[in-house]
Amino acid sequence: MRTLIAGIGALGGTIATRAVSAGVPVWLATRTAESARALRSSGLRVSGIGGAAVASGIQVAALEEYRGESFDLVVLATKAHDALKSAPFLSSLLSPGGTLLCIQNGGVSQILSARLGSSVVLGGVSNLGATMVEPGIYEQRNAGHLLIGELASGLSDRAANVARTLSPAIETRVTANMRGAVWAKLLLNCSVTTLGAIAARTMRQYIASSTGKKVFRRTYDEALSVALASGTRLERMIVEPIPGEDYGAWIEQVIAGYGDAKPSMLQDFEKGRRTEIDFINGYVAQVGEEIGVPVPMNAAVTELVHRIEQGQLQPAPARLDELSLRLSS
Numbered sequence: 001m002r003t004l005i006a007g008i009g010a011l012g013g014t015i016a017t018r019a020v021s022a023g024v025p026v027w028l029a030t031r032t033a034e035s036a037r038a039l040r041s042s043g044l045r046v047s048g049i050g051g052a053a054v055a056s057g058i059q060v061a062a063l064e065e066y067r068g069e070s071f072d073l074v075v076l077a078t079k080a081h082d083a084l085k086s087a088p089f090l091s092s093l094l095s096p097g098g099t100l101l102c103i104q105n106g107g108v109s110q111i112l113s114a115r116l117g118s119s120v121v122l123g124g125v126s127n128l129g130a131t132m133v134e135p136g137i138y139e140q141r142n143a144g145h146l147l148i149g150e151l152a153s154g155l156s157d158r159a160a161n162v163a164r165t166l167s168p169a170i171e172t173r174v175t176a177n178m179r180g181a182v183w184a185k186l187l188l189n190c191s192v193t194t195l196g197a198i199a200a201r202t203m204r205q206y207i208a209s210s211t212g213k214k215v216f217r218r219t220y221d222e223a224l225s226v227a228l229a230s231g232t233r234l235e236r237m238i239v240e241p242i243p244g245e246d247y248g249a250w251i252e253q254v255i256a257g258y259g260d261a262k263p264s265m266l267q268d269f270e271k272g273r274r275t276e277i278d279f280i281n282g283y284v285a286q287v288g289e290e291i292g293v294p295v296p297m298n299a300a301v302t303e304l305v306h307r308i309e310q311g312q313l314q315p316a317p318a319r320l321d322e323l324s325l326r327l328s329s
C-alpha cells in the first residue's frame with residue numbers, strides 16, 4: 001500500500017519514525033519545503049514508551065510537491081483546521097479506491113466524510129499520546145494504539161488492509177463502531193480537556209470545587225445527549241461513556257483514568273497556538289443545534305475558548321465560576 005503521511009508533528013512524526021524504522025515504505029509531507037529539507041538532513045527520532053526508534057534516509061517533501069503522484073493511503077496527521085484545508089488536495093492524490101485516514105480528535109473525520117464521501121474517508125482515533133520536542137524529535141507518552149474503522153459502521157476489507165499496513169509501525173485495531181469511538185473520545189475531550197484548559201488545572205484539581213463538578217456535569221451531559229440523539233451507540237474507552245446510577249463512582253473512574261494529565265489545549269493557550277475547539281465543544285454545539293438538542297454550555301465554552309485564544313481572557317479557575325453563573329441566570 002503506497003502510503004503518504006501528511007503532517008510530521010507530534011503524532012505524525014511518531015508514526016512516521018516507527019514506520020520507517022520498521023521497514024514500512026512511507027512518504028512524508030510537511031507544510032513547507034524548508035521543513036522537509038530540515039527533516040531530510042536531521043532524520044527522525046522517537047523516544048519514550050514503545051522504545052527508541054530512528055529513521056534516516058526518509059522520503060520527505062512539502063505537500064505541494066506531491067501533486068500528480070498517487071497513493072493508496074494518506075494518513076492525515078495535521079491539526080483539525082489544517083486537515084480541513086488540505087483534505088481536498090490530499091484526496092486528489094488518492095489512487096482509485098484509495099483511503100484518507102483521519103486521526104484528528106473531535107468531529108474532523110465526520111465532517112470530511114460528509115464532504116468527500118464515506119468511501120474515501122476512514123475514521124481514526126488515537127489513544128496514543130505523543131509530543132514533539134523539536135522538529136524531527138518526538139516522544140511517545142503512552143502505550144496507546146490507533147483505532148480505525150468505517151464511519152458508516154461495520155467492518156471492511158480496506159480497514160483491515162490499512163491496519164495490516166500500519167501495524168508494524170504502531171498497534172492499529174479495527175472497530176465496527178468507529179462513530180461510537182469518535183464520540184466517546186469527544187465526550188472526554190469536551191469536558192475533561194477543555195474545562196481543564198479553561199481553568200488552567202487538571203481535572204482532579206478543578207473537579208474538587210462544587211462549580212467544577214457542576215460545569216463538568218452539564219458539559220458532559222449535553223454532549224452525551226447530542227451523541228445519543230444523533231443515534232450514536234457509544235463505545236467504552238477507559239470508562240463507560242454513560243454514567244451509571246452511582247455518578248460519584250463513575251466520576252472517580254474518570255479522574256483515575258484522565259484526571260492528572262495537563263490538558264493539551266492548555267499547552268495550546270500557553271504557546272499562543274490556535275486550539276481545535278471548533279471541532280470539540282464547537283462541534284457538539286453545532287450538531288446539537290442541527291438536531292434540536294439544547295447545548296448552551298458547550299456553546300458558551302466554545303465562545304470562551306475563542307476569547308482566551310484572542311487574549312481577551314486568561315485561563316483560570318474563575319472562568320468556570322463565570323460559566324456556571326452565566327448558565328444559571
Ligand SMILES: NC(=O)c1ccc[n+]([C@@H]2O[C@H](COP(=O)([O-])OP(=O)(O)OC[C@H]3O[C@@H](n4cnc5c(N)ncnc54)[C@H](OP(=O)(O)O)[C@@H]3O)[C@@H](O)[C@H]2O)c1
Pocket residue numbers: 006007008009010011012029030031032035063077078079080082086103104105126127128129130131132276
Ligand atoms: N499528539 C497527540 O498525542 C495526539 C493524540 C490524539 C490525537 N491527536 C490529534 O492528532 C492531530 C495532530 O496532533 P499533533 O499533536 O501531532 O499536532 P502537531 O504537533 O501540531 O502536528 C501537526 C503537523 O502538521 C503540519 N501541517 C500543518 N499543515 C500541513 C500541511 N498542509 N501539509 C503538511 N503538514 C502540515 C504542521 O506543520 P507546521 O508546524 O509547519 O504547521 C505540524 O508539523 C490533532 O488533531 C490532534 O487532536 C494528537
